[in-house]
Amino acid sequence: MRQIIIIGSGPAGFTAAIYAARAGLEPLLIASSVEAGGELMKTTEVENFPGFPEGIQGPDLMTKLQEQAEKFGTEVLLDDVTSVDFSGDIKKVSTGYSGDFEAQAIIFSTGSAYRKLGLDDEERLSGRGVSWCATCDGFFFKKKTIAVIGGGDSAMEEATFLTRFADKVYLIHRKDTLRASKIMQERAFANDKIEFVFNSAVVGISGENTVESLKLENTVTGELSELPVQGLFVAIGNDPRTHLVHGQLDLTTSGTIAVAGRSSKTNIAGVFAAGDVIDDTYRQAATAAASGTVAALDAEHYLAGLAEASAIAELRDAEAEIELIDSLQSTQS
Amino acid sequence: MSNASAVTDASFEADVLNSDETILVDFWAEWCGPCRAVSPILDQIASEHSSKIKIVKLNVDENPQTAAKYQITSIPAMKVYRGGEVVKTIIGAKPKAALESDLAAYLA
Numbered sequence: 001m002r003q004i005i006i007i008g009s010g011p012a013g014f015t016a017a018i019y020a021a022r023a024g025l026e027p028l029l030i031a032s033s034v035e036a037g038g039e040l041m042k043t044t045e046v047e048n049f050p051g052f053p054e055g056i057q058g059p060d061l062m063t064k065l066q067e068q069a070e071k072f073g074t075e076v077l078l079d080d081v082t083s084v085d086f087s088g089d090i091k092k093v094s095t096g097y098s099g100d101f102e103a104q105a106i107i108f109s110t111g112s113a114y115r116k117l118g119l120d121d122e123e124r125l126s127g128r129g130v131s132w133c134a135t136c137d138g139f140f141f142k143k144k145t146i147a148v149i150g151g152g153d154s155a156m157e158e159a160t161f162l163t164r165f166a167d168k169v170y171l172i173h174r175k176d177t178l179r180a181s182k183i184m185q186e187r188a189f190a191n192d193k194i195e196f197v198f199n200s201a202v203v204g205i206s207g208e209n210t211v212e213s214l215k216l217e218n219t220v221t222g223e224l225s226e227l228p229v230q231g232l233f234v235a236i237g238n239d240p241r242t243h244l245v246h247g248q249l250d251l252t253t254s255g256t257i258a259v260a261g262r263s264s265k266t267n268i269a270g271v272f273a274a275g276d277v278i279d280d281t282y283r284q285a286a287t288a289a290a291s292g293t294v295a296a297l298d299a300e301h302y303l304a305g306l307a308e309a310s311a312i313a314e315l316r317d318a319e320a321e322i323e324l325i326d327s328l329q330s331t332q333s
Numbered sequence: 334m335s336n337a338s339a340v341t342d343a344s345f346e347a348d349v350l351n352s353d354e355t356i357l358v359d360f361w362a363e364w365c366g367p368c369r370a371v372s373p374i375l376d377q378i379a380s381e382h383s384s385k386i387k388i389v390k391l392n393v394d395e396n397p398q399t400a401a402k403y404q405i406t407s408i409p410a411m412k413v414y415r416g417g418e419v420v421k422t423i424i425g426a427k428p429k430a431a432l433e434s435d436l437a438a439y440l441a
Contacts, residue, residue, distance in 0.1 A: 137406060
């Protein structure tokens with residue numbers, strides 16, 4: 001049995017691993033087989049992670065975090081967790097190919113998954129013009145007209161990035177104000193290739209084999225219109241990835257894992273949660289890293305408590321034994 | 334690094350379309366993180382089912398004609414060819430079990 005298993009390999013998971021490894025807990029970090037590194041693997045330049053004044057590429061940052069975690073003794077497993085059982089004192093984790101693992105403590109940091117539009121043709125045209133990853137797929141839209149949906153930082157970043165390839169990028173947003181940070185908004189506004197389409201929701205996607213046009217609904221007037229585009233990048237937010245722990249860990253009304261106050265403590269002793277899976281508000285690499293730090297310190301404290309309790313129990317057993325010997329000796333004499 | 338051999342715009346017809354074997358073409362690029370993640374999984378599948386399927390790679394940066402011909406707009410994209418025809422398309426990096434299930438008909 002291990003002392004600690006960390007599930008998830010974004011900034012929260014790897015930062016938790018750095019702390020846990022430095023505390024000598026020899027963590028196992030289960031990173032996933034194809035999504036290791038998490039969301040930052042799909043970003044380009046990260047300009048707001050402290051300590052990198054020149055900026056750093058998202059995948060490079062994740063490689064560095066992994067190196068730092070491994071340097072202190074973290075074991076990284078490129079496999080997927082298929083199920084967990086947190087009901088007993090010993091927590092059980094099953095994986096796709098590497099078998100089952102047990103630990104005294106768990107840090108759950110599975111992050112979040114891209115939100116889908118929920119439209120009929122979204123799935124059918126996914127990979128055929130509908131995409132969730134501008135850095136992966138932007139290349140295929142050279143000299144094309146495309147649309148990005150969303151009003152947050154990731155929508156601004158994707159739209160700005162996509163102008164490297166596309167001739168024109170429509171940025172479609174439900175409201176007439178953006179959630180994105182000022183610097184990202186200004187960058188998008190200043191870009192000649194980006195045209196904002198406010199107060200509009202995408203209600204349909206058309207196309208035989210590839211995306212040909214979008215059906216837009218004006219969210220104020222209800223008026224419908226058709227917008228011809230060859231690609232659609234969806235950046236409308238994320239949902240916490242909690243399916244592994246449904247029925248085991250308490251969730252909040254917004255779907256994140258519930259933790260006590262500013263700690264990482266879930267409703268089950270020994271199970272700690274960190275990163276985007278507990279946070280749908282800030283969702284930054286730096287806040288996820290901080291959250292991973294909290295979880296590692298909470299877990300370390302919990303494990304120290306367990307060790308102390310078992311030491312006290314051993315001491316009591318020893319004392320009881322001595323008493324027994326004493327009493328036997330006194331009856332003999 | 335992948336064990337799969339590379340095919341190009343120039344060799345695609347001979348290596349893939351005119352081949353007697355069942356061939357999976359992995360459309361990929363250097364800058365695609367999910368492509369790097371799926372590559373070793375494809376290597377494993379190829380070595381475990383070498384008598385059934387051959388897996389090759391096509392770099393979309395260097396071979397735009399073939400990528401355009403097969404309307405690739407998202408990578409990794411994996412297409413299975415038999416007798417010159419596409420018989421199966423898989424888009425996006427997936428865990429090994431999911432890929433094996435998608436490819437079940439060609440691995441048995």
